[in-house]
Amino acid sequence: MPRISFIESIRQAQYEELARDPKVFLMGEDLVANVFGTTTGLIEEFGTDRIRDTPLSENGFVGAAAGASMVGARPIVDLTITSFVYVAMDQVCSIIAKSKYIYGGQVKLPLVLRMCMFYGNSNAAQHSDRNYPMFMGMPGLKIIIPSTPYDMKGLLKTAIRDDDPVMSFEDGTLWSQKGEVPEGDDHLIPMGVADIKREGTDATVVAVAGGVPLALKAAEELSKEGFSIEVVDPRTLVPLDRDTIINSVSKTGRVVVVDPAHQSCSAASEISAIIAEEAFESLKAPILRVTTPDTHLPFFPNGEKALLPSKDRIVSALKRLLN
């Protein structure tokens, strides 16, 4: 199997789905210039109608994607950085999330909103959001949040074929990460199926996005001290694979939830609440969260680095549970 980067896995998923289905098209800012490298070779193959550069009009073109999807097209919107979705919130929350519902299922909106989480590299607070939790509270939107090139490609292809709106949160700290990824149409990963990235028996780490490789490093470090740590990656937050999480915690009795988002109402908070409601009797220790505190990410690199989840913070949380 070829080893490719996270970014290349996005490009391949888009390329294959554009080639497979003429109703699929891509729209967003600076696609022809290929700012992030996810459109390499696409313009030559599919032209500028289907790889459509847009003006700076997020509310306009996200809404246009909604309208196009209602008449049978299958748009992928590249919103570049997650913070730009705020400009389009009316369309995301009032049109895209709710149209199927308020019209009693008369319509479907098969579209994908792709967004990069651009944190960890001194881009200051307005360009560094990890804002998926706020959309977990908006029914009607599915959320994929892959942590490996393999999952990224498989889930994005599934998202493009899904008949519901899907938000794809792509973690910029993982862009250069490489992994084995199959080529071709068959690589589809279903939504709502978590992946156990490492099996273990002493404690569970449920981690999302860039938190996953950090959790794996923490598990490796603790294995040298004789601890067996299980790492569960939900891969999609809506739908959420509650069973895999509950089963793992029921087995280990200890859990740390790692989430790069701000702590309050984070994905980690929701997952912690589910564990408390569904697996309380299995717990041998409190549920701990490793998240970003409820302050903004500063420009100064030492401050930003200290606030984000890290291998060391995960190790120290696990040790609190294990000792």
Add this chain to the structure above:
Amino acid sequence: MDNLTLEQYYEGYLRMLRIRKFEMRAEENHSKGEIPGALHTSLGQEAEVVGACMALEDDDYMVGNHRSHGHPIGKNADMKPLMAELYARKTGICGGKGGSMHLSDFSIGSLGETSIVGSGLPVAVGAALGSNMLNEGKVTLCFFGDGASNEGAFHEALNLAAIWNLPVVFLCENNGWAVSMPASKAVSVENIADRAVAYSMRSELVTDGQDFESVYMATKRAVDAARAGEGPTLVEVKTYRFAEHAVNMGRMLVDRGEELEGWLKRDPVEILRTKIAEMVGNETRLEEIEDQVEKEIEDALEFAKQSDYPDVADAFDDVYSERVSDFYGLS
């Protein structure tokens, strides 16, 4: 362009009268407590709604807003599921999930009656873009009000439609008021149609929006241009809503005094009726239409009232393609 045929006049009268009677009965039964929620009527605006809709082909697309009853009736939707929706019944056009602000019938080309002001404009642009990409040759008509013309979505949608030369007709139903804010205090130009200049876009100004034929002709020119590949048009129609912003707001928000009195004298349904009667010299067919509409409304009311309410479990459908899990056993 040819003038309207007599048959088109009769058809226009039929549809306008349907809107009028549908909303009068809905308002009456709302006050009796039969219909939950708010009710936004388009009484007074029937000519512009029907005139614009009749300029479309049956399979053309349409996007509307919270004042949603007239649009689908104007595009010839069956009134039974519309009335049942007002009554929050399972047989409602939206299965009882949408209500008065969302009477959208997708089978007649509606792509939503959306109740966040301005939010339909980008959707209409997308429908036109999708139609072009799929080579459908359809035109999209987008209804919105004077209030929506101040939203950012209006600017973004018109700019996108212009740069992409899309087959959209932006139809501004300028009824003079955005809830309690008069257009004279809220809109920077005297005529919203003038805003088309900023997008290098064609425009049409219909100063008498109570005249069915004027609205039809202006919209038809815009529709024909869109279908010929000549891009979007901004059409402004001056009209007036006779009722409050919504029924059941508890009190009158604004006393529109003489302004309202003046407009009430220009009832679009009466104007068209008089015009037809003068043209043909008798009222036989008009009276037949009136009897027909009365019966249709009674049938729609009976259908609505005899239908069941949805089950609580239905609240978990249509969020996604798959039913949402009911973790709490509420259904």
